Amino acid sequence: xxxxxTTRVAETRTEARGCALMLQGVGHSFGATVAxxxxxxxxARGELIALLGPSGCGKTTLLQIIAGFLQPSRGAVSFDGxxxxxxxxxxxxxxxxxxxxxxxxxxxxxxxxxxxxxxRKSPGAMVKQRxxxxxxxxxxxxxxxxxxxxxxxxxxxxxxxxxxxxIDPVLVLLDEPFSALDKNLRLDMQIEIKSLLKxxxxxxxxxxxxxxxxxxxxxxxxxxxxxxIEQIDTPDALYDAPASLFVNGFIGHANFLKGRTxxxxxxxxxxxxxALALSGTEPPPAHRDVMVSIRPxxxxxxxxxxxxxxxxxxxxxxxxxxxxxIDCVTASGxxxxxxxxxxAWSGRPGDAAWLVIQDISKVHVFEATTASPxxxxx
Amino acid sequence: MQRDLSDRIYSGVVGAIAAASVLLLxxxxxxxxxxxxxxxxxxxFPPPSWSARWYVELFRxxxxxxxxxxxxxxxxxxxxxxAVLGSAAALALARNRSRIARLLDALFMSPMVLPAxxxxxxxxxxxxxxxxxxSFATLVLGHTIVCVPFVIRMVGAAVQQLDPVLVTCSxxxxxxxxxxxxxxxxxxxxxxxxxxxxxxxxxxxxxxxxSLFLADARTEVLPIKLWAILEGSLDVRVAAVSGVIVxxxxxxxxxxxxxxxxSRSFGKSSS
Numbered sequence: 001x002x003x004x005x006t007t008r009v010a011e012t013r014t015e016a017r018g019c020a021l022m023l024q025g026v027g028h029s030f031g032a033t034v035a036x037x038x039x040x041x042x043x044a045r046g047e048l049i050a051l052l053g054p055s056g057c058g059k060t061t062l063l064q065i066i067a068g069f070l071q072p073s074r075g076a077v078s079f080d081g082x083x084x085x086x087x088x089x090x091x092x093x094x095x096x097x098x099x100x101x102x103x104x105x106x107x108x109x110x111x112x113x114x115x116x117x118x119x120r121k122s123p124g125a126m127v128k129q130r131x132x133x134x135x136x137x138x139x140x141x142x143x144x145x146x147x148x149x150x151x152x153x154x155x156x157x158x159x160x161x162x163x164x165x166x167i168d169p170v171l172v173l174l175d176e177p178f179s180a181l182d183k184n185l186r187l188d189m190q191i192e193i194k195s196l197l198k199x200x201x202x203x204x205x206x207x208x209x210x211x212x213x214x215x216x217x218x219x220x221x222x223x224x225x226x227x228x229i230e231q232i233d234t235p236d237a238l239y240d241a242p243a244s245l246f247v248n249g250f251i252g253h254a255n256f257l258k259g260r261t262x263x264x265x266x267x268x269x270x271x272x273x274x275a276l277a278l279s280g281t282e283p284p285p286a287h288r289d290v291m292v293s294i295r296p297x298x299x300x301x302x303x304x305x306x307x308x309x310x311x312x313x314x315x316x317x318x319x320x321x322x323x324x325x326i327d328c329v330t331a332s333g334x335x336x337x338x339x340x341x342x343x344a345w346s347g348r349p350g351d352a353a354w355l356v357i358q359d360i361s362k363v364h365v366f367e368a369t370t371a372s373p374x375x376x377x378x
Numbered sequence: 379m380q381r382d383l384s385d386r387i388y389s390g391v392v393g394a395i396a397a398a399s400v401l402l403l404x405x406x407x408x409x410x411x412x413x414x415x416x417x418x419x420x421x422x423f424p425p426p427s428w429s430a431r432w433y434v435e436l437f438r439x440x441x442x443x444x445x446x447x448x449x450x451x452x453x454x455x456x457x458x459x460x461a462v463l464g465s466a467a468a469l470a471l472a473r474n475r476s477r478i479a480r481l482l483d484a485l486f487m488s489p490m491v492l493p494a495x496x497x498x499x500x501x502x503x504x505x506x507x508x509x510x511x512x513s514f515a516t517l518v519l520g521h522t523i524v525c526v527p528f529v530i531r532m533v534g535a536a537v538q539q540l541d542p543v544l545v546t547c548s549x550x551x552x553x554x555x556x557x558x559x560x561x562x563x564x565x566x567x568x569x570x571x572x573x574x575x576x577x578x579x580x581x582x583x584x585x586x587x588x589s590l591f592l593a594d595a596r597t598e599v600l601p602i603k604l605w606a607i608l609e610g611s612l613d614v615r616v617a618a619v620s621g622v623i624v625x626x627x628x629x630x631x632x633x634x635x636x637x638x639x640x641s642r643s644f645g646k647s648s649s
Contacts, residue, residue, distance in 0.1 A: 067550060090549045102547040106565045115561070116551035167552055 019079040019170040026075035050218035058227040095164030103148035110144035116167035134162040174206035272330035289368040296339035309354035414617035421612045432618040449600040456521040456582040461575040464529025472537035490527040494587035512594035520592040529574035536570025
């Protein structure tokens, strides 16, 4: 399943530092409310993992458990095979980057970076050298004497990361690391931090609710929903082969169309008025209500009817530079978005048009009625 | 036009009230300072001519210097105890929403609300019942109880502003609880402690009701002594004492500002 991810991890293992993290049946309850059900997760050395999910999915609770700020109600957490769920947070040697960076306002940048080393009573000369090394690493050397107030958001984040890395952590945790940054700055910082973490080779876990952030940063993404793991996979695999309706909807944009499987195996009659012939190895059973997911870029808008096309009416055209997003409505009243280059025909609001599916193998079908939809690759 | 006129009337009224308030606050201080510099023998305003003779006179009056020294000692001990106890209470209670915490907070604040006379009399009766004789220590204890609320309020405000994530962050960097308290919590609430301590000091220094009930016969504090002198005669030395206190208070405020404020505690602003 994860062959590409595991080989990539194996390649970097020789230089990777930090620990392998293992969660076994980790669960947590606040009173009668179950925040986390039973989480099983194995993180390899040097891997960058994103915990992704909507608010209230349990990702922050899980991060707190790993950091040691919260004792799990059930299950075991171990580093390199040693159980640590009873170890207090200040003995775990985990470098944490907090959401708003949590820089100490009364200490200078250099004192902030030195804090963890001083707390461990490292010798003065060593502290000085390590601080200089860390500030150089995040390109903040000339800012050592400044106070956090005098820094921009991106600079504060660099300092927070330098402070976390200074203690030579076995694991780095990042809590919503980019949420406090301007949108323009965000991508630059993502690139910078990803390359920094990778060059240190330290095992890292970040928490985010932003799927783009998770896709661009992580080696593997853990998608959480309502305290359960929906899927653990590489960004590409999550996008191309979502294991559930939830993952499909949460990662990237998707159009969901209602349909029903017909007696003939592998064919689906869409409510929108089109029959799909799936070529999957595991076609869903006959006569079931299903949800069909088609990505906006897997559709093409054409001006005349073609076999197996879906008749729609154009509602809104949004020119977004390189490509346009066209919002259409089907005869059955379902909304459907198409993303295509401006050069291709995009019509005008009110025009009748037809949608052609580009690649039928990238269409996913989920059974609509079952609680945990089983995936059927088309 | 209409609006201009009404705006002007509004500014005029508000300005007049502000000016009157400032005058009322400043006048007594100015008058006492002016009178203290008289060359005459009475508290007459305006003074017939100027002289610093009453300030010199102060230092030749052991009957004033001794109570002043006592008051200073009481105030210093009171400040120390209030700062320690009040800060501890504020740290424990300021962010705690539980019912017990709210109840304790109300209890610790009660000396501020209760009439000081009633409170002092009650404390005197308690000492009597459990057989503790009045002394310097009972006086300091009484002062501390009425001064602690100031510290609790001011440190409490500082604790409210302290982001609890900073403490979590310190622990995650490997610091112990003690180290975190010393390097993070204490420096960030220092302003509140200094401000609370200063108010506690000043309110102890001029406290009358508690001293009236809880001082033993040998312990004489300055405000009570001053009152006793004024009852007998309109002694200009009283004005001179007030002058000294006003000046010392100003110095104290400046010191507190430098100690707890500006310096480095929150960094220079980026501007």
